[in-house]
Amino acid sequence: MLDIHMKNNNQESVSTQYDLVPIGKALWNAKCVRCRKGNMFRPCMMSQKMYVRCPHCDLFFERHPGYFWVSMFVSYAMGVAEIVALGIATFVLSGGSENVYLYLGIIISAIVLLAPFNFRYSRVLHMYFLDPGLKYQPEFSGKVDKEPAVFINTK
Numbered sequence: 001m002l003d004i005h006m007k008n009n010n011q012e013s014v015s016t017q018y019d020l021v022p023i024g025k026a027l028w029n030a031k032c033v034r035c036r037k038g039n040m041f042r043p044c045m046m047s048q049k050m051y052v053r054c055p056h057c058d059l060f061f062e063r064h065p066g067y068f069w070v071s072m073f074v075s076y077a078m079g080v081a082e083i084v085a086l087g088i089a090t091f092v093l094s095g096g097s098e099n100v101y102l103y104l105g106i107i108i109s110a111i112v113l114l115a116p117f118n119f120r121y122s123r124v125l126h127m128y129f130l131d132p133g134l135k136y137q138p139e140f141s142g143k144v145d146k147e148p149a150v151f152i153n154t155k
């Protein structure tokens with residue numbers, strides 16, 4: 001809980017309390033980077049629909065045209081990390097197998113299955129760690145939720 005004291009025009013002290021949301025919890029639940037309360041995506045992992053604006057603090061997610069191009073490189077890095085990890089895991093668990101089709105089968109099916117995860121979390125990681133203009137502002141977490149109207153169509 002963060003306690004902020006401000007002076008208004010009549011010089012009376014105004015106390016406002018905010019719930020501080022830990023970054024790990026907000027990141028895992030794909031919450032808005034600014035308020036950490038509103039969802040960036042629809043709850044279903046397979047839907048791949050991203051809100052245009054944060055349903056909680058009204059942050060416009062696609063900050064400029066082509067903004068999510070950077071997320072594509074984050075997704076690429078995540079894919080490479082997954083392929084290397086799965087390759088090593090397959091080697092260790094299969095007792096050092098040299099069957100190429102075993103590796104290809106496991107890695108290709110894992111990449112297909114992890115595609116929705118990579119899509120979602122590449123955007124989340126991009127907005128949380130690679131955009132210096134965005135940061136957590138707990139004063140935006142206090143507003144009331146409103147219904148989001150529009151989704152970014154990713155199909």
Ligand SMILES: [Zn+2]
Pocket residue numbers: 032033034035036037038054055056057058059140
């Ligand atoms: Zn927000």
